[in-house]
Amino acid sequence: xKMPRFAEIEEYRDGDIIVRDGDEERHMYVIQHxxxxxxxxxxxxxxxxxILERGAFFGEMALxxxxxxxxxxxxxxxxxxxxxxxxxxxxxxRRDPTxxxxxxxxxxxxxxxxxxxxVALLSNVGVxxxxxxxxxxxxxxxxxxxPRSADESAAAGAQQDGAAPNRAAxxxxxxxxxxxxxxxxxxxx
Amino acid sequence: xxxxxxxxxxxxxxDIHMGNRLFPPNRSFGELARLALRNGYSLCINGDGVDxxxxxxxxxxxxxxxxxxxxKKFPHAGLKIYYTVGNHDLIFEHFLQxxxxxxxxxxxxxxxxxxxxxxxxxxxxxDNFLSYPRVYTAxxxxxxxxxxxxxxxxxxxxxxxxxxxxxxxxxxxxxxVPVEPELPDGxxxxxxxxxxxxxxxxxxxxxxxxxxHTHRPGKVRLQSGGMYYNTGxxxxxxYCVAIDEGRIWFGPVEELLSTPLHALPWTRVxxxxxxxxxxxxxxxxxxxxxxAAGALAAGSTLRFxxxx
Numbered sequence: 103x104k105m106p107r108f109a110e111i112e113e114y115r116d117g118d119i120i121v122r123d124g125d126e127e128r129h130m131y132v133i134q135h136x137x138x139x140x141x142x143x144x145x146x147x148x149x150x151x152x153i154l155e156r157g158a159f160f161g162e163m164a165l166x167x168x169x170x171x172x173x174x175x176x177x178x179x180x181x182x183x184x185x186x187x188x189x190x191x192x193x194x195x196r197r198d199p200t201x202x203x204x205x206x207x208x209x210x211x212x213x214x215x216x217x218x219x220x221v222a223l224l225s226n227v228g229v230x231x232x233x234x235x236x237x238x239x240x241x242x243x244x245x246x247x248x249p250r251s252a253d254e255s256a257a258a259g260a261q262q263d264g265a266a267p268n269r270a271a272x273x274x275x276x277x278x279x280x281x282x283x284x285x286x287x288x289x290x291x
Numbered sequence: 292x293x294x295x296x297x298x299x300x301x302x303x304x305x306d307i308h309m310g311n312r313l314f315p316p317n318r319s320f321g322e323l324a325r326l327a328l329r330n331g332y333s334l335c336i337n338g339d340g341v342d343x344x345x346x347x348x349x350x351x352x353x354x355x356x357x358x359x360x361x362x363k364k365f366p367h368a369g370l371k372i373y374y375t376v377g378n379h380d381l382i383f384e385h386f387l388q389x390x391x392x393x394x395x396x397x398x399x400x401x402x403x404x405x406x407x408x409x410x411x412x413x414x415x416x417x418d419n420f421l422s423y424p425r426v427y428t429a430x431x432x433x434x435x436x437x438x439x440x441x442x443x444x445x446x447x448x449x450x451x452x453x454x455x456x457x458x459x460x461x462x463x464x465x466x467x468v469p470v471e472p473e474l475p476d477g478x479x480x481x482x483x484x485x486x487x488x489x490x491x492x493x494x495x496x497x498x499x500x501x502x503x504h505t506h507r508p509g510k511v512r513l514q515s516g517g518m519y520y521n522t523g524x525x526x527x528x529x530y531c532v533a534i535d536e537g538r539i540w541f542g543p544v545e546e547l548l549s550t551p552l553h554a555l556p557w558t559r560v561x562x563x564x565x566x567x568x569x570x571x572x573x574x575x576x577x578x579x580x581x582x583a584a585g586a587l588a589a590g591s592t593l594r595f596x597x598x599x
Contacts, residue, residue: 109494109515134496134515134562156496157295157400157407184494198491199415200398207294 110185114177121161125171129187130161136181142173153178159208165191292387293394296373297402302327303410304531304544305337305503306524308379309358310351312438313445313526320525323544324361330552332533333370335399337503337522338377338412344428345379345435366392373399377504378414379431404537406498406560413502413521416488478509478521486511489519498562499539501532510541517562 111134114120120131120138133156140152140160151173154160164171165188186194195202307320327334341355365372372393376383386395398411414420420427437445477486482505489500493515500513501520508523508530520541522530529544538557540547547555 109491111494132495134494184496194491198488198495200409200411200492201495203397204294204400 110187112183112185114181114183116177116179118177118181120175120177120181120183121164121171121173123171123174127161127171128165128168129185130159130165130191131175132184132186133158133160134182134184137178138175138181138183139178140173140175157204159205162205162209292396293389294396294398295400295402296371296394298333298371298534299403299536300330300332301335301373301401301403301534302332302531302547303335303337303501303522303534304525304529305377305412305522306339306506306526307336308339308342308345308525309354310346310348311342311379312347312350313345320529320544321357321361322548323529323531324358326548328361328364328368328370331368331370332535333373334365335373335375335410337375337410337501338414339379339503339524340374340377341383342379343382344431345438347439362392373410375399375410375412377412378417378420378427400497401534403534406534406537406539407496408499408501408534408539409492409497410501411492413485413488413504416484416502417504418482418484477511477519478505478507481505481507481509481521485521486513486519490514493517493519493562496562498560513562515562518560 133154138154139150141148141150160175362372374393374395375398383395401408401410437448477483485502485505490513492500493513499518503522505521506524507521509521511519513519520532531544533540538559540555540557
């Protein structure tokens with residue numbers, strides 16, 4: 103009996119670019135085999151934001167928010183990736199509900215890591231602890247996954263319709279730590 | 292709840308159904324736990340370890356008390372007991388966290404050596420459980436009352452269920468409707484949706500997927516190149532999966548207890564290995580009557596959807 107085709111797999115060689123900063127593609131990837139490096143051009147210098155390993159996701163923010171990619175991802179060695187397109191995400195979650203839970207877990211870890219780094223950064227520049235804490239509360243309730251107001255949703259919709267994306271507003275502070283072997287990384291989508 | 296764990300040594304079994312009169316755990320469960328403890332293996336009870344729905348309180352108290360005596364030694368030895376929630380102990384979803392020695396989780400992604408293995412009970416891929424949860428639960432509760440009256444009453448219900456399913460298949464054939472969807476073969480006697488679910492999971496970077504729930508022990512090579520194992524149920528011949536630094540062994544518990552660990556035929560499964568064509572399938576014959584007797588008790592293969 104023939105197996106139905108249900109998985110779109112892409113293979114990459116060492117150094118191949120998988121997604122590029124600014125691309126308009128909307129699909130996400132799950133690393134089936136190998137590793138990838140997430141990099142960002144910071145002031146003309148390429149900075150490695152995270153190394154992702156097997157089982158990790160990337161690109162989900164572009165899929166979920168329909169916004170351009172905010173980092174470049176390239177293969178480290180041979181890499182095999184599962185591609186999940188926007189139209190198939192819900193069906194895949196229905197067939198594999200733990201996918202949704204794992205996405206939430208990874209994103210929760212990334213938010214926590216970003217918050218901790220933000221507070222540490224603010225503390226290092228001499229911002230009082232209370233103000234740093236207030237900034238953390240603010241960020242967890244706006245850009246970092248909290249509920250949006252109707253105005254914020256409308257603004258995001260205007261961006262999707264072709265208005266110039268406000269990169270500064272879309273990606274403040276999204277500098278994730280490298281991923282440990284058992285930790286999710288904050289990865290710009 | 293942390294579902295990503297690194298365990299170089301782990302023993303996995305499922306469907307012990309402590310407390311259920313139809314599933315009296317024999318001595319070997321305690322022996323299995325002691326073997327794990329002696330050899331430095333953590334233990335995973337992959338669902339339906341305790342049968343909350345069809346249990347006898349007095350039996351559960353005895354069996355759980357015996358198990359707890361062994362379990363409390365695990366954290367002292369630096370080992371863990373993972374308890375993945377099943378459909379007969381679904382209430383434990385209210386306790387999803389690390390309780391010190393026992394970690395209650397919906398599933399675990401085990402990293403061992405260079406391998407990733409998903410361990411999950413499997414009830415979330417049971418169409419009957421998902422589509423008709425109330426009917427499913429009602430039937431399990433009905434089964435509990437039948438068991439409490441007499442096991443023969445329960446067996447009578449099983450026979451009635453089998454007759455309903457057969458009649459449903461007959462009606463479908465008369466109408467020209469395919470009895471089963473065209474799905475790939477899995478473990479014989481097991482609905483193909485479980486193998487499909489294993490395929491879906493394995494493509495996300497897992498070398499092996501371990502389920503319970505169906506009470507059909509066996510193993511199947513997946514299209515991704517990885518393996519799907521099912522550890523069956525303890526009312527029949529109990530099976531388990533042992534993991535040691537990325538190597539996997541699957542077989543009867545009594546074989547694990549009677550064979551030195553270093554002498555077991557360990558295998559290294561890898562999802563990036565090319566799958567043979569056609570896919571090789573190995574399944575274990577657990578005995579048709581025993582399998583049938585176990586199926587409805589867990590409600591895992593209830594076929595009432597076959598009607599009409």
